[in-house]
Amino acid sequence: MPKLFSTMTVKNLELRNRVVMPPMCTYSTDDQGRANDWHFVHYVTRAVGGVGLIIIEATGVERRGRITDTDLGLWEDGQVEGLKRIVTECQKYGAKVAIQLGHAGRKCSIPSEDLIAPSALPFDENYKTPRAMTKEDIRTVTESFRQAAFRVEQAGFDALEIHAAHGFLLSEFLSPLANRREDEYGGSHENRARFLKEVITAIRAVWPQEKPLIVRVSAEDYVSGGNHPEDLAKMINLVKSAGVDVVHVSSGAVVPAKINTYPGYQVKYAEIIKTMTGLPVIAGGLITSPFMAEEIIQNERADLVFLGRELLRNPYWPLQAAKELGQEIKWPFQYERSR
Ligand SMILES: Cc1cc2nc3c(=O)[nH]c(=O)nc-3n(C[C@H](O)[C@H](O)[C@H](O)COP(=O)(O)O)c2cc1C
Numbered sequence: 001m002p003k004l005f006s007t008m009t010v011k012n013l014e015l016r017n018r019v020v021m022p023p024m025c026t027y028s029t030d031d032q033g034r035a036n037d038w039h040f041v042h043y044v045t046r047a048v049g050g051v052g053l054i055i056i057e058a059t060g061v062e063r064r065g066r067i068t069d070t071d072l073g074l075w076e077d078g079q080v081e082g083l084k085r086i087v088t089e090c091q092k093y094g095a096k097v098a099i100q101l102g103h104a105g106r107k108c109s110i111p112s113e114d115l116i117a118p119s120a121l122p123f124d125e126n127y128k129t130p131r132a133m134t135k136e137d138i139r140t141v142t143e144s145f146r147q148a149a150f151r152v153e154q155a156g157f158d159a160l161e162i163h164a165a166h167g168f169l170l171s172e173f174l175s176p177l178a179n180r181r182e183d184e185y186g187g188s189h190e191n192r193a194r195f196l197k198e199v200i201t202a203i204r205a206v207w208p209q210e211k212p213l214i215v216r217v218s219a220e221d222y223v224s225g226g227n228h229p230e231d232l233a234k235m236i237n238l239v240k241s242a243g244v245d246v247v248h249v250s251s252g253a254v255v256p257a258k259i260n261t262y263p264g265y266q267v268k269y270a271e272i273i274k275t276m277t278g279l280p281v282i283a284g285g286l287i288t289s290p291f292m293a294e295e296i297i298q299n300e301r302a303d304l305v306f307l308g309r310e311l312l313r314n315p316y317w318p319l320q321a322a323k324e325l326g327q328e329i330k331w332p333f334q335y336e337r338s339r
Helices: 037-048 078-094 133-154 169-174 194-204 231-243 267-277 290-298 309-313 317-324 333-339
Strands: 008-010 013-016 019-021 052-060 096-102 159-164 213-218 247-250 281-284 304-306
Touching: 013 096, 019 317, 019 333, 037 052, 037 078, 052 078, 052 159, 078 096, 078 247, 096 133, 133 159, 133 194, 159 169, 159 194, 169 194, 169 213, 194 213, 194 231, 231 267, 247 267, 267 281, 290 317, 304 333
Parallel strands: 019 052, 019 304, 052 096, 096 159, 159 213, 213 247, 247 281, 281 304
Antiparallel strands: 008 013
């Protein structure tokens, strides 16, 4: 009996299957960070295509928290409506919808914005040198996350993901390669995870307890002296009581590093984090085949599987995958004759 299309419940979130569309920037807003018809068509198509959980692309909690000036944002109330329209429509087709809240930190590429980071170290020679954050800056950004989370609830999202991966602000604090602070936000695992814990706590003050909170991490820095999956598991164990329900395991992009990628290259990191934290995990990376996704779920290496670029190529991947696995699933009635 295939398991990729079995349901899963986390708190009050009931997913129809284990297929996740991970957040992927589409660089399609104007400078106002508002969702438009592009985002509507893009995400609703994946809901029609049968995805279980759609996680909307990295969304800035501050203007300077955007990666580019074409990113989505949730730093003001006017940005809620466009997202709400997407959520409501996706839900009609049986998908559940989350959004990734993030802050670009030292990887903000907008020339006019102030670059902030744990320490005054640029990502590489193509980036400006950021300013090391003061404690007041940390409080300001934490409050921006809280306010954005309030808007996530107003838009009707089913789950909220914190972007603590890929060398953006929260990820910078977690990694000893980007965080050289000597105060209580740098050094030990506990100190490096402190800002993430404060952000989780602030979000949890406005994000309903019965709705899941997902944290996305880079489990491997691919450089000696950097983080490995065991480090991330330890830091998640230090913050999970603040209200983390699922860990979304990615890797890299904290510092420039060569990565040996192959189908499923990050699944082993997800397994370590699942075992060490006891939390459900989302795993993936270069997954394209239904059988590979099925293997990951059946062998309990992860609870959910993400397919990024494959879902960009083929929004109907879940419908086709179910067929290949010999599993009967509900199709949109409009497409029944093509089943
Ligand atoms: C165009 C593009 C945009 C992306 N944007 C984000 C993002 O906003 N947030 C994030 O956490 N990861 C982002 N990623 C990484 C993906 O979520 C995913 O981890 C990566 O593509 C590897 O999975 P895949 O091999 O299935 O595509 C992006 C990837 C792509 C290709």
